[in-house]
Amino acid sequence: MNAHEFDRNFSRKVKSERIATHEVLTDIRKCERERYHLVLGFRTTLDWLVKRHGYSETAANRRIQASRLLTEVPEAEEKFLAGELNLTTLHQVSVITRAEEKRTGAKIDKRLVIAKIHKKTAAQTEQLLRAEFPDTTIGKDSLRTLSSTDSRLTVDIPQELRTKLDRAKDLLNAQTADVLKQALDLLLATIDPQQTTPPSATVAVRVPRKLRRYVIQRAQTCEYVDPVTKQRCDSTRDLQVDHITPVAKGGTNDISNLRCLCGQHNRHVAEAHYGKNHMQKFRTIREPVALSH
Ligand SMILES: [Zn+2]
Known part of the structure; x- marks a missing residue:
């Protein structure tokens, strides 16, 4: 094999890598939209990518941002597949336009931005974006x-x-x-919609504060387990007490019917029991329980 044959072969591999990455991005978006990570025992899509699929946090975050932009700007897909945009430049555009939108409150036409950074390197893209959005600072958190x-x-x-x-x-x-x-x-x-609870549970059987503290201290982490893979969430963030059998279905405050869930999983199981629309109608604030050590 000579250098030119080698190069042609390599070029085919790069193309299939891009196609595979595009499929990965599509699936990441699907996971975010369908909230599959919650069923699988992960608090966020980022957790799912890092803990289950071995991405570094930076790599996972880059893919999540890039996938959001691809959904918003379908034209970017073709450019990505043609190699005229890459993960890094998509991530850069996604982050800065989002920050600019948040700062000004006005929607940005991302297609125009994408058209400008087409075929640019990461360094050129950064320069261009800084010039385009001089008042928005990003990336230093x-x-x-x-x-x-x-x-x-x-x-x-x-x-x-x-x-x-x-x-x-x-x-x-x-x-x-x-x-x-x-x-x-x-x-x-x-x-925070996660600091909410179905009205029946609030009104009929409110778990006493002492009991809630006990359940949370007993578990220490989110007890949600994917019934298929046995993946346990184990998040320590925003821990809340959940009735395993919901109050509306006859569940009681018996200690065996109580478990500790992170806010994301508490909401996920409540939606499974009560339905998404029902949950959105009721937003009762729940007192937070501090985990004292
Ligand atoms: Zn959880």
């Missing part, structure tokens, strides 16, 4: 685990947010982390 109890958050914030943060710190006489905690508690109590 980092959240690192320091120990089982602490993490370090580094984030770039605009002056307007800095002013608000300083004011809240003054008023509360608190450090940034305390302000952040209090602000998030307030926010999540209003907007």
